[in-house]
Amino acid sequence: MWTRCALVLTAAGALTLTGLPAMEQADAARAKAVRCDEKFLGKKFPTTPPNSGPPDNLPYDAWPNDENYTYDNPAKAYDGVLPPTDAQREKAGTNYRKWQRAYNKSQNPADKVMEIYARYNSQYDKKTGLKEFQRFLDVRYIGNHGNPPRGEAFEARMVKKYNMIGPEWWCQDPIEYTDPVTGEKRTRVVDAHHRPTERKIEMKSNGKIEDDQLKADRQIAKEKPKSTFRYLTGQKTEDSTKKKIAQFDEDLKRDRGSSRTQAGVNERRSNAIERTQKPNQYTRFDSRFNPDPLKGGRGPIIDQALRSGKSVADARRLQAIYNQNNRGGYFGRGPGGIDFSTMEINYVGTPVRGKGLDYSMKADYVKDPDASPGYGGDAKLQLASDAFFTWLALSPEKFWVNLNPVRPDLIMDKDFSKTDAGRVLLEADLILKHDYADAMNPDKYERGERFWKAAPRTPEGMPCLPIIRQWITPKPAKVREQDGGIYILDAPLKVNMEVPTGPDVPKGSCELTEAQTDQAEQLILSTIQPELERRVNDDTSYADLRRVYSSRVAAEYIRRKDAVEATDFRKIINSNDVSRWPLRGENKNWDKNTVYDKYVDSFRNGDYKFERVYDGKVWILSMGGVDFSKAPKKNISSTEFKTRHKGLDRTTKTSVQAEVTYQDGDTAYLGGSTGDQQTAPEDPKPTPSPTGSGSPKPTDAPSTPAPGSSSTPGGGHSTPPATDPDGDLAHTGNDVPVGLFAGVAAALAVVGGALVWWMRRRRSPGH
Secondary structure (H helix, E strand, O other), rough: HHHHHHHHHHHHHHHHOOOOEOOOHHHHOOOEEEEEEEEEHHOOOOOOOOOOOOOOOOOOOEEEEEEEEEEEEEEHHHHOOOOOHHHHHHHHOOOOOHHHHHHHHOOOOOHHHHHHHHHHHHHHHOOOOOOHHHHHHHHHHHHHHHHHHHHHHHHHHHHHOOOOOOOHHHHHHEEEEEEEOOEEEEEEEEEEEEEEOOOOEEEEOOOOOOOHHHHHHHHHHHHHHOOOOEEEEEOOHHHHHHHHHHHHHHHOOOOOOOOEEEEEEEEEEEEEEEEEEOOOOOOOOOOOOOOOEEEEEEOOHHHHHHHHOOOHHHHHHHHHHHHOOOOOOOOOOOOOOOEEEEEEEEEOOOOOOOOOOOOEEEEEEOOOOOOOOOOHHHHHHHHHHHHHHHHHOOOOHHHHOOOOOOOOOOEEOOOHHHHHHHHHHHHHHHHHHHHHHOOOOOOHHHHHHHHHOOOOEEOOOOOOOOOOOOEEEEOOOOEEEEOOEEEEEEOOEEEEOOOOOOOOOOOOOOOOHHHHHHHHHHHHHHHHHHHHHHHHHHHHHHHHHHHHHHHHHHHHHHHHHHOOOOOOOOOOOOOOOOOOOOOHHEEEEEOOOHHHHHHHHHHHOOOOEEEEEOOOOEEEEOOOOEEOOOOOEEEEHHHHHHHHHHHHHHHHHHHOOEEOOOOOEEEEEEEEEEEEEOOOOOOOOOOOOOOOOOOOOOOOOOOOOOOOOOOOOOOOHHHOOOOOOOOOEEEEEEOOOOOOOOOOOOOOOOOOOEEEEEEOOOOOOOO
């Protein structure tokens, strides 16, 4: 089986020097057509129903649904195999067939791992060989074993759905055509072919049709003018694919003088659920969202996050690699198909002790994965998980940040400052200060021009603003709690503004009357505050803030459930031990004082200057927090959930097993389950040699995946209280209290940017 896959893999990327792509010609030449009903339904129907096959009345026909189909991929059970040592590579050799025989006899997973190492060696020095073992494992081994069964499972579903049965429908039908440049005979294997009408159906479980297939179809259309073409896709069809097929259709209509659709797309979104079959010590279990560092979980979000690139350039490179090995649609839209910058948690199940936790994330699809692929999935998923545990581990009174130019001693809680969640909040507060100044810039926005013309003036005619405090708090999150979990439907944030008072308020550079101060405050609230709130909830610069807040909502649900009945999270909640969720990656040496110094510089020196003439005088103007201690939520009614979010519960539950979309949207839902699986620590001692008479013996044991962390949270804490007298009430759809969220009532003051003025007088004519 692997030999055939290797041939497909090599041919898939090959091109003739001047002609059409050499599309898997070795396999195509051997292909034999079989009746579709016999191949996929196991029986032959005597007749073909009228109007069988997909509808062909439109160039593009979208009929999104939420139907599932399953397929088996035993190779997925080895996705945790670590790169081989030099000794293991030497022992494995390149003859993978002898290791296959050893495994078939022994059924020992160690023999299968040595087979994988031998396959890796056999392709390593080839021109198309992959040097990075983890990419080889995912793309060439797991992907090559997953592409055929996934593709065939989708085809079987389409054959049944559209009644492509009886003696007129043939699957894997080889169609000969002539390369227009070289004159060579070539073969295009059509997934389903209605021979009497020459309707040719290509079925892709993902949303992309290969360019070489379209080129071949164009030539077939010239040689066989009765041919029409339909392309069935099982996921959101990529815009590039729709455009290419639309152009193909227009060209055929023009050449044939017909108004009838000649080539079109039928989008039938379906959820492909992969079954691993028999997990073993070489199966990857990821520790994210798992309270026990020695246990882990699995799910499509883990797969896609680990496949994604770390930068745009890296993502483009990986997207090209996966595209070359995605004939059966196993990798969906590829690792670059998801915009991970938009990823947030949207569901967590009810935690049950010893049973693990189901969860789901949502993220937008990118429009063109090849040109502008998504990236950074691993880091974004890690941030969402780390923030989730940070909100659980720290007591809520620690969830604040404070940028005040006269209070360098009160920037943020010391434990909170050790986490990425705390870093995100403080950096977002600084961005907010800069955005406050930017939003009123008259050189950039008409809004700024209107603002300054309406601003109050001093007796000398100088525009003047009071010191304004700005900070971000959560608006009530819209959620629905049902079916043993909580659906986070919307988690908006609010920008608060006010004129502060008290000893910690810096002195302004101009003085206003009380009436003028009120006028300025209302002007800011009506003109600037809406723009800032839009940015906080929509702009990419606040994406991490929105991500950690969604995790905050999910964590509060876990807190409340644990207060009623002990869960696996009990030892973490309010432990104030965040050692398992520290600052990571490029931010591991992050320092809160660096952010504070940037803020003070902005406060004192301004972000920008602009010049305006008011009343004959020239004025040169220079324009110089976040509190998550509360997480209010509103539980919408069952009627509203079913009406406005029909089917979302089914979509979300399926996302734990497969990448799915909701209705006809452009948002992907991917989840996972921490389950109750033990991660296999790496064993430094050689494991027993592969069993079976005459089988090769490795000098070192095949490596097994190591756990994500060895540190454990503090224990021995008392049961968290079910209610907190200082917390916010959570409301149901009919305003009946359903629980209290822990939190403190008073928000710490966060001083906003200052406005400093310099004036130089210029005499106007007559003065």
